[in-house]
Amino acid sequence: MGLCKIPRESITYKKEAFMAKKIIVIGGSAAGPKAAARARRLDQDAEITIIQKDPDLSMASCGYPYYVGGFFDDRNMLLCTPTGVVRDPKFFLNAKGINAMTGTEVTGIDRKNKKLFCRTTAGGAVEELSYDKLIFATGSLPKIPPVPGKDLEGITTLQSMKDADFLRKIRDEKKIKKAVIIGGGLIGIETCEALQLAGIEITVIEMLPQLQTSLDWQLAKLVENHVKSKKANVITGNGLAEFLGQDGKLVGVKLTNGTELPCELAVVAIGVKPNTMLAKNAGLSTGETGGIIVNEYMQTSDPDIYAAGDCVEVTSRITGKKVHAPYGDIANLEGRVAGENAVCGNRAKFSGNIGTGICKVFDFAAGVTGLSETAALKAGMKDIITAVNASPDKPGFMKGKLLVTKMVADKKSGKVLGVQCIGPGDVSKQIATAAMAIMGGLTVKDLVNSDLPYAPPFSLAIDNFIATVHILENKMEGRMTGISAEEVKELVDKKQDICLLDVRGPDEFEEIRLGIGEVLIPLGALRNRLGELPQDKKKTIICFCKISLRGYEAACLLSAKGYQDVRVLEGGIMAWPYGREK
Numbered sequence: 086m087g088l089c090k091i092p093r094e095s096i097t098y099k100k101e102a103f104m105a106k107k108i109i110v111i112g113g114s115a116a117g118p119k120a121a122a123r124a125r126r127l128d129q130d131a132e133i134t135i136i137q138k139d140p141d142l143s144m145a146s147c148g149y150p151y152y153v154g155g156f157f158d159d160r161n162m163l164l165c166t167p168t169g170v171v172r173d174p175k176f177f178l179n180a181k182g183i184n185a186m187t188g189t190e191v192t193g194i195d196r197k198n199k200k201l202f203c204r205t206t207a208g209g210a211v212e213e214l215s216y217d218k219l220i221f222a223t224g225s226l227p228k229i230p231p232v233p234g235k236d237l238e239g240i241t242t243l244q245s246m247k248d249a250d251f252l253r254k255i256r257d258e259k260k261i262k263k264a265v266i267i268g269g270g271l272i273g274i275e276t277c278e279a280l281q282l283a284g285i286e287i288t289v290i291e292m293l294p295q296l297q298t299s300l301d302w303q304l305a306k307l308v309e310n311h312v313k314s315k316k317a318n319v320i321t322g323n324g325l326a327e328f329l330g331q332d333g334k335l336v337g338v339k340l341t342n343g344t345e346l347p348c349e350l351a352v353v354a355i356g357v358k359p360n361t362m363l364a365k366n367a368g369l370s371t372g373e374t375g376g377i378i379v380n381e382y383m384q385t386s387d388p389d390i391y392a393a394g395d396c397v398e399v400t401s402r403i404t405g406k407k408v409h410a411p412y413g414d415i416a417n418l419e420g421r422v423a424g425e426n427a428v429c430g431n432r433a434k435f436s437g438n439i440g441t442g443i444c445k446v447f448d449f450a451a452g453v454t455g456l457s458e459t460a461a462l463k464a465g466m467k468d469i470i471t472a473v474n475a476s477p478d479k480p481g482f483m484k485g486k487l488l489v490t491k492m493v494a495d496k497k498s499g500k501v502l503g504v505q506c507i508g509p510g511d512v513s514k515q516i517a518t519a520a521m522a523i524m525g526g527l528t529v530k531d532l533v534n535s536d537l538p539y540a541p542p543f544s545l546a547i548d549n550f551i552a553t554v555h556i557l558e559n560k561m562e563g564r565m566t567g568i569s570a571e572e573v574k575e576l577v578d579k580k581q582d583i584c585l586l587d588v589r590g591p592d593e594f595e596e597i598r599l600g601i602g603e604v605l606i607p608l609g610a611l612r613n614r615l616g617e618l619p620q621d622k623k624k625t626i627i628c629f630c631k632i633s634l635r636g637y638e639a640a641c642l643l644s645a646k647g648y649q650d651v652r653v654l655e656g657g658i659m660a661w662p663y664g665r666e667k
């Protein structure tokens with residue numbers, strides 16, 4: 086029969102499972118084509134059809150900001166295989182034996198008779214197709230703020246190829262001078278850079294108190310500082326109240342505090358919601374996040390219908406709660422599972438996600454995997470411990486670049502719950518390493534002696550990830566008491582009687598300094614200058630340096646000398662998110 090040629094010894098199948106012949110996939114961007122391709126690889130005889138509303142197939146949506154920003158000029162590169170072949174219907178038919186109908190929308194489903202209805206977006210006649218198994222991959226839709234003026238000319242999202250074409254044209258025409266971006270998440274920040282590169286003055290408007298809400302405030306603030314250093318404006322804690330227009334065209338935006346900002350272009354990037362209207366109309370169950378409910382086989386409430394990608398909700402492997410995870414990699418993984426199960430019966434599983442993502446922020450990156458401290462607390466995990474570490478990704482002689490990392494772990498078990506990392510260094514490697522640790526359920530103890538690849542062009546001997554684990558271990562075992570930048574700022578603002586001890590050298594102090602009342606005693610001189618410290622051994626002493634490694638050594642010395650409340654400013658000056666004197 087040619088079906089399911091890759092057997093899995095450990096699994097037994099019912100004969101009926103091999104009967105699927107007509108597979109129809111609705112949606113042809115990420116999850117859909119992946120599901121179709123997987124189904125084809127496992128079943129050379131099935132009749133596989135992709136029905137795609139958009140005119141293009143297999144669009145690399147994650148690449149839109151880089152096309153808009155001019156990182157490359159050939160639009161077809163967003164649609165190509167790695168060997169440069171555009172994935173159009175001809176490619177799908179010739180290379181994969183998959184019938185792809187583009188510009189065609191599925192308008193209804195008759196589940197009882199296993200039929201669907203579709204018609205071309207150009208308004209063609211309704212066509213009826215029958216299926217044995219159906220795969221939903223209808224993706225997500227951008228959220229649009231329900232404010233006056235939302236239909237004015239000059240307002241767009243960056244969600245489709247059409248949007249990317251529109252914004253790329255704006256880049257090429259060079260007529261627009263000012264733009265606002267509504268929303269400071271992944272797409273908002275990437276679009277900010279793209280339009281900034283197009284020579285447009287940008288303001289990012291975020292309703293919440295911080296950009297990038299998957300990060301804790303301190304790291305998000307460091308990201309915001311970096312965006313501002315690139316001459317983009319950022320307004321946080323202030324939402325959009327109204328789009329202002331003249332003759333049907335956008336001329337500005339009004340914020341909830343009354344501020345008006347003139348602009349000719351607005352890009353709305355306030356998140357996405359699962360595109361489930363068709364599924365709901367067909368009677369499929371949707372869940373609390375709005376996504377189609379699927380089991381671990383990516384099977385919906387109808388056993389003959391699978392679903393994958395942005396249109397579904399999945400289970401967080403960490404909290405066990407349902408989440409909407411609109412990520413391109415997850416869409417592909419889910420599509421792979423749905424495609425296999427549609428032709429082979431339920432045997433492949435998708436066991437949930439952990440919330441891993443990364444975002445380019447000009448020459449920085451911001452990544453997260455698992456839970457931030459805020460997310461862990463929100464999920465009801467109270468007994469957690471965190472560590473912030475700042476260190477370069479490589480030795481200085483190899484032009485190492487800074488990474489600021491925050492790790493969150495369960496205090497009792499030591500299990501790592503989440504890692505965030507930002508900076509100009511190799512954030513992706515840190516997040517990938519951490520993601521594997523979280524997926525494997527590893528603890529701080531398991532990770533202290535991690536055997537990671539080391540050579541100077543790639544890493545430090547103690548990689549940033551391991552150094553973060555070491556800090557966390559020291560804190561868990563009471564060898565180090567950390568203090569966060571936010572706590573120090575609060576103590577300083579409240580004019581608390583504390584001693585802030587900077588242990589760097591005088592040259593470094595001249596170059597960069599916090600200027601919050603600190604005293605400078607270089608680490609090398611500290612043993613001989615203890616007399617300059619407060620005589621009251623109970624007084625709080627907060628030690629730090631550029632990254633707080635020397636700060637930690639100073640703290641060890643002071644504790645040994647009888648000081649009872651010695652703390653280390655975690656991440657040191659490099660992780661300080663507030664303004665500095667220098």
Ligand SMILES: Cc1cc2nc3c(=O)[nH]c(=O)nc-3n(C[C@H](O)[C@H](O)[C@H](O)COP(=O)(O)OP(=O)(O)OC[C@H]3O[C@@H](n4cnc5c(N)ncnc54)[C@H](O)[C@@H]3O)c2cc1C
Pocket residue numbers: 111112113114115116117136137138139146147148149150189190191192222223224225243244245272360363393394395396410411412413414415416443
């Ligand atoms: C600008 C941008 C940047 C991104 N960057 C990243 C990133 O860096 N990393 C990351 O992991 N993710 C990123 N994402 C998210 C990622 O692109 C999505 O998670 C992924 O595309 C989801 O794939 P999907 O197939 O589920 O849905 P979609 O890509 O949304 O595709 C769904 C398709 O279904 C079709 N469709 C819908 N309804 C019907 C119907 N009734 N009939 C026929 N066809 C229909 C639509 O035409 C659409 O093409 C980014 C997204 C955008 C927009």
